[in-house]
Amino acid sequence: MQTWSALSGLSPGTLRPRWRxxxxxxxxxxxxxxxxxxxxxxxxxxYEAEADxxxxxxxxxxxxxxxxxxxxxxxxxxxxxxVLKEVSK
Amino acid sequence: MKHERCILTMIITLALYVSAPAQSSQKADFSEFSIIxxxxxxxxxxxxxxxxMAEPSETPAPDEFRLxxxxxxxxxxxVFFESNQPEYKGLRKxxxxxxxxxxxxxxxxGLTLEKGGIxxxxxxxxxxxxxxxxxxxxxxxxxxxxxxxxxxxxEQTADERPDSGSDVLKKLMERRRLxxxx
Numbered sequence: 001m002q003t004w005s006a007l008s009g010l011s012p013g014t015l016r017p018r019w020r021x022x023x024x025x026x027x028x029x030x031x032x033x034x035x036x037x038x039x040x041x042x043x044x045x046x047y048e049a050e051a052d053x054x055x056x057x058x059x060x061x062x063x064x065x066x067x068x069x070x071x072x073x074x075x076x077x078x079x080x081x082x083v084l085k086e087v088s089k
Numbered sequence: 090m091k092h093e094r095c096i097l098t099m100i101i102t103l104a105l106y107v108s109a110p111a112q113s114s115q116k117a118d119f120s121e122f123s124i125i126x127x128x129x130x131x132x133x134x135x136x137x138x139x140x141x142m143a144e145p146s147e148t149p150a151p152d153e154f155r156l157x158x159x160x161x162x163x164x165x166x167x168v169f170f171e172s173n174q175p176e177y178k179g180l181r182k183x184x185x186x187x188x189x190x191x192x193x194x195x196x197x198x199g200l201t202l203e204k205g206g207i208x209x210x211x212x213x214x215x216x217x218x219x220x221x222x223x224x225x226x227x228x229x230x231x232x233x234x235x236x237x238x239x240x241x242x243x244e245q246t247a248d249e250r251p252d253s254g255s256d257v258l259k260k261l262m263e264r265r266r267l268x269x270x271x
Contacts, residue, residue, distance in 0.1 A: 040126030047119050063131075070131025 001031070004052070008044035010037045020080065030059075030080040036066075039073055055082050152177070153218040153228075154187060156211050158261045159195060166195040169261060180268055188217065188225060 005011060016032040035042075042063070049056050062076035128135060154172035161167075165182060172178045177187055185192050190202035190209070199212035209227060211217065218228045 038126070039129050039131065043122055043125040044119060047122060051117070065131035068133045070129045070133075073131060 004045050004048040007048050008037075008041045010035050010041040010045040026082050028080045029083050030078065033077045033079075034075065035077070036072055036074045039070060042073060042075055049079065057081070151219050151221075152188070153216055154178075155216045156200065156213055158257055158264075159197060159200070159213060160261045160265060161195065161197060167265070168192065168195055168200055169264065180264075188219075190217075190225070 001012075013034045013036060014032075018030050018032075020028040020030045035045075046058065046061075049058065056079055058077065058079045060076070060078035064074045064076075066072045066074065150173055152172075152174050154170045154174070154177035156168060157171045158169040159167070160169070168181050170177055170179060170181065170187060181187055181192055183192055183195055187202075190204045193201040193203045193208065199210060199215070202209045202211055202217075204225075209217075211227065216228050217225050219225050
């Protein structure tokens with residue numbers, strides 16, 4: 001995620017990581033994140049997340065413009081990644 | 090030897106297997122998504138993308154002039170022209186020229202133009218228009234839309250309407266006064 005931030009220039013405001021479905025064979029690592037920035041930086045961040053070799057799934061994305069020109073946009077992002085149990089142990 | 094060949098085959102197969110998913114999941118270039126930031130959907134002031142369509146070529150309006158009024162006094166006879174060309178606009182008197190025509194006579198109902206020995210009777214409100222063959226012709230004045238006077242308002246009385254004779258005279262007098270002040 002640091003790579004995505006570095007490449008896009010979008011700095012996360014808050015990060016809330018947590019484990020989900022830990023009882024199953026494939027627990028999920030979930031991350032909730034808020035950030036603010038220009039649309040270009042947000043697009044680049046999402047692009048880097050999508051193009052990353054890690055199996056990342058964006059599950060929720062909320063975008064709110066701060067002004068009429070959309071120069072700064074707040075995002076509320078939730079994404080998860082599958083983790084093999086052998087690795088998580 | 091057979092064992093070495095088997096290992097070599099396995100290595101080649103493994104190399105093909107590794108390279109195959111890399112080709113299938115080829116990373117799309119981020120520049121393909123540049124439209125996202127270029128046309129910010131959150132920007133309420135954004136404009137539609139310019140259409141690269143061939144614009145229809147505008148044909149220029151034909152040259153024309155219209156006889157809008159005549160003022161005959163004891164000491165002079167004047168005619169007033171309106172036109173889409175500045176050089177044809179304004180005041181003329183007997184003997185003056187407009188668009189190559191000489192003004193031979195001025196009457197209360199119109200004037201006589203002459204060019205190349207040919208005379209043309211031009212009544213008030215008539216329009217002379219240059220056609221595609223560059224020749225001037227008298228056209229129906231009803232299709233001509235004046236640019237200087239608007240439609241009469243509802244509050245105007247019949248005498249104040251632009252088409253009434255007294256109004257035309259008033260305007261001519263006013264225009265003459267303005268011309269004299271210049």
